[in-house]
Amino acid sequence: MKTLFTYLLLSFMLTAYAQNVPTNSPTQTIRGTLVDAVSRTPLPGVSVVISKSNPLIGTTTNGDGRFRLTNVPVGRVGLTISLVGYQELVLSDVLVNAGKETVLELPLTESLQQLAELAVTYKRAEDRTVANNELAVVSARPFNAAETNRYAGSLGDPSRMAANFAGVSGANDARNDIVVRGNSPASLLWRMEGVNIPNPNHFGALGTSGGPVSMLNANLLAKSDFLTGAFPAEYANALGSVFDLKLRKGNDEKREFLGQMAFNGLELGAEGPFRKKSESAGSRSSYLINYRYSLFGLLKNVGYQIAGTPEYQDGLFKTDLAIGSKGNLSIWALGGQSRITFLGKDIKADKPDAYGDENTNTRVNYSVGAGAIAYEHRFTNRTLGKLTFSGSRSTQHFEGDTVIYQSTGVIAKEIPSAKNDFTQEKLSLNAGLTHKLSAKDKLSGGLIIDLLRYDLQGQALYPSVITRRNTDGETALVQAFGQWQHRFSEQLTLSSGLSVLHLALNGSTAVEPRAGLSYRMSPTSSLNLAYGLHSMMQPILTYFYQTRQANGSYALTNKDLGFTRSHHLVASYDRMLTPTLRLKMEAYYQWLFNAPVERTPSYYSALTEGVSFAPTNKANLVNNGTGRNYGVELTVEQFFNRNYYFLVTASVFNSLYTGSDDIERNTPFNNRYVVNLLTGKEWQIGAKNNVLLVNWKMTTADGRFTTPINMAMSAETRSEVGDYSRAFSQQQSAYFRLDTKLGFRMNRARSTHEFAIDLQNLTNHQNVFQQAYNPRTNQIGTAYQQGFLPVPYYRLTF
Template sequence: MRLFYALTLLMLSIGNLSFGQNTGVLSGTIRDRATQQQLPGVTVALEGTSLGTATDEQGRFRLADIPTGSYNVRVSFVGYEPLLRANTVITSGNANIVSLQLAPAAQALGEVTVTASRAIRVATAETPLSVQRLNVEEIKSNPGGNFDISKVVQVLPGVGGGGTGGTAGFRNDIIIRGGAPNENVYYLDGIEVPVINHFQTQGSAGGPAGMLNVSFIEDVTLSTSAFEARYDNTLSSVLQFRQRDGNPDRVQGNVRLSGTEVAGTLEGPLAQNTTFLASVRRSYLQVLFKLIDLPIRPDYWDSQFKITTKLGSKTTLTALGLGALDHFEVAVPRKSTPENTYSIRNTPTIDQWNYTVGVSLRQLLERGYLNLALSRTQLSNQADFFEGGTEFAGDESRRVLLTRSGETENKLRLDVNRSLGKWQYAYGAVGQLIEYDNRYFNRLRQAVLNPDGSVQQPAVSVQFQSDLQFARFGAFAQVTRPFLTDDRLTLSAGLRADGNSFTEGGANLLRTLSPRVSASYALASRWNLNASIGRYYKIPPSTLLGFRDAAGQLVNRPNRYIGSTHYVAGLEFLPSASRRFTVEGFWKQYNHYPVNTRDGISLANLGGDFVALGNEAVTSTGRGRAFGGEFFFQQKLTRNLFAVTSYTLFRSEFTGRDGRYKPSAWDTRHLASVLLGRKFGRGWELGVKYRLGGGSPYTPFDDAASQQNYLTIGQGVLDYSRLNTQRLRTFQQLDLRVDRKINLRRLTFDLYADVQNVLALKAPAAPSYTFQRTPDNSAFVTTDGQPLRPDGSNAVPFLLDNNSTLVLPTIGFIVEF
């Protein structure tokens, strides 16, 4: 907190310095959303000023000599819905480059005075509900977000953060309406990016830090249902990251230095009609966490690029890439109990690297366009654990865990989008080649020796090596049209089917036919009634499909695609061009959900660790349901104030072998968030964010089994007869952020101070089981003073309280040039 106060005083000390009036530039392109054609003659105006311009014959505009500050940009054109791009920041250091899209207006709402309130609407004809959007400034200024998009989206309705067991404070797992983190898909400019976080759980998602550079981002759109048929392999959400193009006029960039990382971004023209964006980032969280005496030591690099080339008036070629290097280990903090020290030393070291590269071609057609995208993703995941901790690394006699796993995905995607009168239609196909390999060792029990050194009981371990290669393929079609007088009713219907060459019956596309239909009815100019029904499918992750038993058999080959049917209805109210209210109810039904054969428990009830999801035999016999309601309010920048408020009430339950519904690992029941931002004069801005999540369910330990087996497996044994019957305390966190922008001639400084968990509230977490240690941590305490017996019968069981209070202050600055 002292660092936060110090930077705030520094900001105040320079707050009265005057540097004269400086100006900046706003430029970009405007297209028709349905056809991607550039729109000439579109009016672009800055709200509250006399500044404005119009697009040229190429759909481009440039507005110079704008006094620095924040503006709401209004875009209007005859025959199109108006558009409001709120909180557009103009600085003297970087030109603000935007890419905007206008949607054709319905006839019933043709008058400008009527449609003005619809400028904030996010929904499309295909996805009329369960969709939200955040622009780049809302991401940058998010308190506690630290420029991390995965954290920022957690303020949206239905979105829970963190993993299982109460890790909401530091994990980026995106949990949508009670679904698993691996039920989401992510697209970067139309190219699927399976990995968007550092230290991802293989086969799932999440991780403590996001990879995407916010300087590249135009906006982020989250759809939590009513998915277009073009998107495959999703059950809970589609998260689309739309990147902007580089500055076509000059080279510019920024450098960001904070208490956790240093990052640099550069952009500009490469040649005529070609622009680039490139960045690299280095974290030093491990240094910060060591200073504040935290046991975790995350260390990572990442980089990103985008190159855009206009090959002609109707053809655009885009190349992009994203990659990361990660290393994670733990260290015993200075203040630690013997039991906690012992537990920390029983944590694996993780090394990962991943990348996604892709190229996409967009060709404008008569009344439409086509996209052709080719991409490749590769992930390497290594985990090592040696008895006694990292100081014994390399001593194979002490090895407890080894994981060497890799995945490669090569994907080719084509979609064609056309319009004919009032009809809009799209169709396409996708093909994908998957390669997976895994070498796994886990020692379950050490050898028990007799006093003479002979083996009384041999060591027990699980060991296998697996690899597989298979193809995935799919196709889709979607059609949309308005109906009734004045086009008040819009209907959209889609159908897709997916298959693969690996699972039994996987090539039968009839097993994965997934129809979907959505409807939007304009009750009035400000009111919309929306509904959707859809069937969606997802193939089990490769970590499950590639598992082999002791005989070397791929025992999970009979598993089927996981299926989920969504029923959603909602009401949308648009009182003004900057305010939006939505209320929605949802019901999701799951079938063919994986259930592990060892314990007969659904993987949704187990959750997952932070290394990999899978590595066990499962059957597709589970069912599930998630249902609830949510409220959302958003106010774009109005009178220097913006706000986002959401609340979700839901239940998430799944069945195992016994067929009984039990709370899933993500059944927190309540999700609430409030985000407030206030812009003051002279470049000052204040942001406050509050998040609440209900208590996560967890399974208590079986005391007798834990005591008997602790020395064998190194952890407690959960009592699955009481699966998820206990709950953690409610998670709450308040974050605060202060920004101060200083604009010089072609140079901008942004000083900021950010504090996560400013009220120092405890983050709840499930306890860990261990045995009590002696004060010098040399041995276990026993009830009879004798050496610890192999069955632990004379041990003193001990539950470690993992609830923690972490206040994370971050100070930093951004220099734009």
């Protein structure tokens, strides 16, 4: 491994120098495809012009909707795209690098007013103001790979990037779980290419949505959507938020390569056509493949090791094959595995750790894989169908020891205390059909059938043996949905839908109406209102927690739990103050009900799940809990223009729940306020359009609420016991973090080099992670979140 690591580094360096051919003005190609936003029909005759180019650089699309602009100087350019009868699209921030062609696939929306020589348009300052999903009229924020890589502190992770959006707060620095409008991180739905996927993070767990390191690769993402409430009917089995991820297609004309070394690991990538360049639409095909290995794992293999060294690897593959002129076959697969060990002897009592505990040994192995084969067919210029077969598998293996110390502080024993082996598999069928009746009306519908298989084994071994889970079996989750969008005029649009969920495990059924209304007050401003009834099944581990009965037998007292449900109402005002400056305000109210709580009066509610990494072991649960989240959000965003951008988001909210004791309490996710300030600037240096980059981010939020520790009971039992009569009543100090990212992009004739360093928590501010009871010292220790951490980054494309 040491030899391989050295070889890869030398290969990157030699490639960099070999590609360093002198040139006065590196250029690159911009090309792509333009399609109708609803039917995905290619649009011929579309005008594509580089804004303010002199001499003019422009072209029109051919019969397949494809265009090509050659000899475009590297750097940032703007594109103006127009066609009679369609709304004009203005892109102000298209990055052109020497090392990679810029390939775009963009949808255009048909205008209601069909004029012979004039297109009635509303100019969009970058298509980031409009989500991929046209039925999402509120609480939808599109994003792209450039934003994921640009923001300071994001580490190329979509979840950490989304934590900067209004209504979102990061759960903690150690993981990328996100809290949306006070909802548990476990209420998030991950979707990739239209398929619901398991938690795509290393060191994740069943029933959670995050982890310390993402398996998702920003280099492979196309424009995607992040939705935070009242989302369209096609999204089900989610309460709080949705990541709707799209993968870009590989270059179908030219082979290109990527090498990257960053926090997430050492990465190698390739893409290109399966066969030589062809202008025939029916013969176009491409592949895209990336592999990544833990940087810390590599360092361990060459002799450098830290306590709890994380070892992981992941890969992603995608291929797109044109089937005739109207079909496309897509195959993709994502997979990763990770393992880590924390030993109590490596943790010091006077320096508590965010992950480990001196009184325990922890060994974790986690793996996840998902893949799909999808066929999309354009039956007519108004009708599009898609059929997808997919599968996924998640495994989680955990072993824990209790560490017993002598009075001298020397370890006396290490006693096995717990063991879990969890496996969940899924086979899915997704079928969908979209039909455009006219420029005014669009219909869509679909069916999703998930066949679930589970094998759940879990035991507590010390101080006594308790079998918590011992089951395997199969069940199914079925979703059917229909959606209708009607445009009364250019100003007024109605989006509506209905979704039905059925869980075969216990016969639970949920019917979910959705509706949204958008009124465009002027070409630059709109008022929007949306309502949704949402439902979510419980994590599979919850249904199969078994309770020991008086006769010594076990019973599954949670198996009949129904869906947790919520009403969500959102109102928003959206205004483009200038062509590149956006103001958005939203207010929302969410009423949650049917949340699992204990049958006897207690503080507990499933709405508080997701605050810890381990599954909660609660029995005798019933759907009687409630909760409410409400707040207001502000976004002021300057899209990248004239070599700078800024983003200001502010959220003021309240997040409350009621357990079976009928006492309303703060949820552990109730930050009350979150403020993010981000900005960045680029300076062009030299004739080759090399670029110096500076990005800056400041985040502050109110402290979260925790449960006080009952010191007397903890000392008596020699383990932490919370004062649950005052659950979530103790507030931590406010959170503050400042990040700065410095970078340099160097263009050569056929390659682009990017160097950066991400200076995280620049002020080394001590933000509380958690407080925990230590039975050896009989004291409460405080673990702090990440201190100052410089993270280097290098990327080569050629």
